Amino acid sequence: MFSDREHVDFLNGGSVLAAVRRRLGELGFRDELEPAADGVDAVLHLTSGGGASRSYGVQVKQRLTAELATAVHIPPAYPALVVAPSISDPAADRLRARGIDYVDTAGNARLAWDDVLIDIRGRRKPTVPLARTAPRGSRAFGKAGLKVAFVLLSWPEMASLTLRELAAASGVSLGTAQMVVDELTAGGYLYESAGGRRLARGGELLNRWSEAYSIALGPSLALGEFSAGDLSWWPDSEHELRTAGALVGGEAAASLIDPHLRPSSLTLYVEETPLSLIGRHRLVRAEEDGNVHLRRRFWQVPEETAWSVPSTLVYADLLASGDPRQREHGDRIRTSDDRLTRLDRT
Structure with missing residues (x-):
């Protein structure tokens, strides 16, 4: 979301949206723009x-x-319109498949409602860079900041911890924890109460976090890709995985939330490469994408009863996969998992 001054810039020009509005005018549309919250920019x-x-x-x-x-x-209140400097054909295909309309600054567009049908493809990205505005809290959604936001989303009660305790749980410096708390407070995602800090607008924060995770944090966690001819062993290996310090993530973890899901891959979050698991289950290192993904665990909050990662990370993994099938799984657990539904109610 934007500050008051940034909203003035956002509405009056010098932004991606201003360029898109000009493109819409060229297509014969009249428009009226107003600022908004609740998960949308306007x-x-x-x-x-x-x-x-x-x-x-x-x-x-x-x-x-x-x-x-x-x-x-x-967003629940309005149909979505995605605007961007450039929307590639693969990205446009994904949006069309999901029924999401879009416009980019080159004039590529898909708009469909009532008797309106606009479908423009193949226009090249503008060569002149557009002025950009920085949304409030942008540093909180960098690689280190996302670790703090993850702890707050996964364990909202930890918002009331001291900054030093929050930094330790997130695996970041004290200064980073301070910066994230300050920016999330300024953005309306944290507030002070008689009992200490509290999380607010958790569903909106989860939306922003899961998108930023796929760009800034997720790719940096990769430890290795492996291939396994047989993945049937893992559901019965809770003790073995715990002993190896491995937590189940991705669509495998989603299947623990919704038993109707049948995962085709296994994601494990570990502090170091689990050589015993690799040897025992004959995992072979894959040059490209395998069906076993090893990722580095980046938080320090123990959950004694869990052998899977928090559902906030499961959800983000499903969305970041780029697989429409996993996206559907993510939408399903968003409405069925207690942790995620509580966030949407905050």
Whole structure:
């Protein structure tokens, strides 16, 4: 979300959205824009030359890959409109498949409602860079800041910890913990109460965190890709995995939340490469994507009863996979998992 001054810039020009609004005008649309919260950057009211109208919840993306297009959250109040400097064909295909309309600054667009159907493809990205505005809390969504936000989302009661305790749980410096708390407080995601800090707008924060995770933090966690001819062993290996210091993530962990899911891969979060597991189950290092993904555990909060990662990370992994099937799994557990539904109620 934007500060008051940034909203003035956002509405009046010098932004990706300003360029997109000019493109919409060239297509014969009249528009009215108003700032908004609750998971969208603005509400855009569009009216076609024929009088058909629709109000969109706008999501401004400075970068949009096919994987991120899979992870775009659809707000409940309005249909989503994604705007970006450039939307590639693969990203556009993902958005169309999900029924999400979009426009980029080159004029590529898909808008469909009532008698309106706009489908423009193949226009090249502008060569002149656009002015950018920095959303409030942008440092909190960098690699280190995301670790702190993950702890707050996964264990909201830890918001009341001292900064030193929060830093230790997140595996970051005290200064980073202070910066993240300050920025999330300024952004309305944390507030002070008689009992200490509390988390607010948890569902919106989860949306922002899971998208930023796929860009800034997730890729840096990779320890190795392996291939296994047989993955049937892992559901009965809780003790073995615990002994190896491995926590189940990704779609395998999602299947523990929803037993109807049938995972085709296994993601393990570990503090070091589990050589015993690799040898015992004949995991072979894969040059490209394998079906066993090893990732570094980045938090220091023990859950004695859990052998899978928190569902906040399961959800983010599913969205970051870029696989529409896993995205559907993510949407399903978002509405069925207690931890995630509590966040959406904050």
